[in-house]
Amino acid sequence: xxxxxxxxxxxxxxxxxxxxxxxxxxxxxxxxxxxxxxxxxxxxxxxxxxxxxxxxxxxxxxxxxxxxxxxxxxxxxxxxxxxxxxxxxxxxxxxxxxxxxxxxxxxxxxxxxxxxxxxxxxxxxxxxxxxxxxxxxxxxxxxxxxxxxxxxxxxxxxxxxxxxxxxxxxxxxxxxxxxxxxxxxxxxxxxxxxxxxxxxxxxxxxxxxxxxxxxxxxxxxxxxxxxxxxxxxxxxxxxxxxxxxxxxxxxxxxxxxxxxxxxxxxxxxxxxxxxxxxxxxxxxxxxxxxxxxxxxxxxxxxxxxxxxxxxxxxxxxxxxxxxxxxxxxxxxxxxxxxxxxxxxxxxxxxxxxxxxxxxxxxxxxxxxxxxxxxxxxxxxxxxxxxxxxxxxxxxxxxxxxxxxxxxxxxxxxxxxxxxxxxxxxxxxx
Numbered sequence: 001x002x003x004x005x006x007x008x009x010x011x012x013x014x015x016x017x018x019x020x021x022x023x024x025x026x027x028x029x030x031x032x033x034x035x036x037x038x039x040x041x042x043x044x045x046x047x048x049x050x051x052x053x054x055x056x057x058x059x060x061x062x063x064x065x066x067x068x069x070x071x072x073x074x075x076x077x078x079x080x081x082x083x084x085x086x087x088x089x090x091x092x093x094x095x096x097x098x099x100x101x102x103x104x105x106x107x108x109x110x111x112x113x114x115x116x117x118x119x120x121x122x123x124x125x126x127x128x129x130x131x132x133x134x135x136x137x138x139x140x141x142x143x144x145x146x147x148x149x150x151x152x153x154x155x156x157x158x159x160x161x162x163x164x165x166x167x168x169x170x171x172x173x174x175x176x177x178x179x180x181x182x183x184x185x186x187x188x189x190x191x192x193x194x195x196x197x198x199x200x201x202x203x204x205x206x207x208x209x210x211x212x213x214x215x216x217x218x219x220x221x222x223x224x225x226x227x228x229x230x231x232x233x234x235x236x237x238x239x240x241x242x243x244x245x246x247x248x249x250x251x252x253x254x255x256x257x258x259x260x261x262x263x264x265x266x267x268x269x270x271x272x273x274x275x276x277x278x279x280x281x282x283x284x285x286x287x288x289x290x291x292x293x294x295x296x297x298x299x300x301x302x303x304x305x306x307x308x309x310x311x312x313x314x315x316x317x318x319x320x321x322x323x324x325x326x327x328x329x330x331x332x333x334x335x336x337x338x339x340x341x342x343x344x345x346x347x348x349x350x351x352x353x354x355x356x357x358x359x360x361x362x363x364x365x366x367x368x369x370x371x372x373x374x375x376x377x378x379x380x381x382x383x384x385x386x387x388x389x390x391x392x393x394x395x396x397x398x399x400x401x402x403x404x405x406x407x408x409x410x411x412x413x414x415x416x417x418x419x420x421x422x423x424x425x426x427x428x429x
Contacts, residue, residue: 090128224300344421346416
């Protein structure tokens with residue numbers, strides 16, 4: 001029996017005992033203990049239920065993604081260990097790991113349940129395989145994962161799985177083979193009963209999380225840039241002591257709603273990064289990690305500094321610094337310098353927002369090397385820009401619409417409160 005179990009077979013033992021027909025049918029109250037006495041052993045049958053072909057590759061992908069897979073089963077310990085080695089949950093040769101770690105990797109429910117919580121927490125690793133598992137053992141395993149700061153997802157199909165499905169952070173029931181009780185206790189129902197589908201769901205979840213971070217990072221960076229530009233710009237005052245704004249109200253609305261708003265929507269539609277399943281799980285801190293917060297501040301302050309520099313260079317570097325009266329309300333000959341400086345600032349902020357959107361496509365890699373395994377070393381980025389058509393055309397539209405806003409009469413001076421620029425493009429670039 002042990003040999004069959006080591007081959008990964010589920011073992012059935014057959015036995016018989018002669019009974020008189022009248023004795024069986026006339027005594028409906030006969031106990032199970034009476035039936036199972038004095039049996040004559042006939043033999044063993046080994047049943048092989050092969051894992052799905054994609055299971056091994058999916059588990060390998062889980063480990064690359066920082067997801068640890070634990071197997072809790074009612075099978076014989078030998079069968080459970082053999083199957084776990086076949087699919088990659090356990091190393092093929094446990095002799096390659098330390099003895100205490102190898103002992104902790106495979107346990108029976110009886111061994112695990114005898115341990116106190118303190119003893120479980122002291123194990124070098126939580127069991128990767130628990131055989132002959134009872135419902136309460138699965139719940140204890142989830143508690144042990146929680147005490148180690150892990151996020152636990154549980155899959156199951158039987159009635160006895162319902163307590164652990166309810167107790168886990170995410171309960172996943174099998175849609176085809178699962179019982180109604182298990183489905184009611186779960187958070188997610190796996191319609192195809194395929195373990196690989198869980199991995200696809202994890203990838204999609206990471207993509208959505210990444211895109212939310214990109215959206216928030218781009219949006220708040222631009223808001224900080226505009227806020228700092230306007231607040232510091234209050235120091236630019238005319239002879240009456242009234243502030244001359246480096247950006248007009250319509251320019252601000254245009255940047256928020258069109259220049260920055262459309263690429264923000266495009267970032268929310270980004271496909272998953274090529275290495276999204278080759279990195280550890282996200283921090284439990286949520287979207288606003290220290291990395292994101294620092295990026296928001298740095299991008300926002302740097303953009304504001306460049307925009308204020310552009311305004312100052314045009315006003316005082318190449319102009320006489322005349323902050324004329326009434327330049328916030330309408331164009332005049334005296335306000336031409338202010339309107340040119342304002343147009344220069346507007347173009348700088350607009351194009352910074354568009355270039356930043358390209359940079360946000362992949363927060364961990366350069367825009368020019370988003371596909372590290374590609375053989376197109378210098379031209380791969382030309383193909384990557386087409387992966388998200390909405391983002392591509394929203395950025396192109398942002399660049400193109402800058403010119404009519406600058407050069408069409410009435411729109412420039414009356415609506416946006418700036419005027420056309422010529423050599424000032426040198427300041428922008």
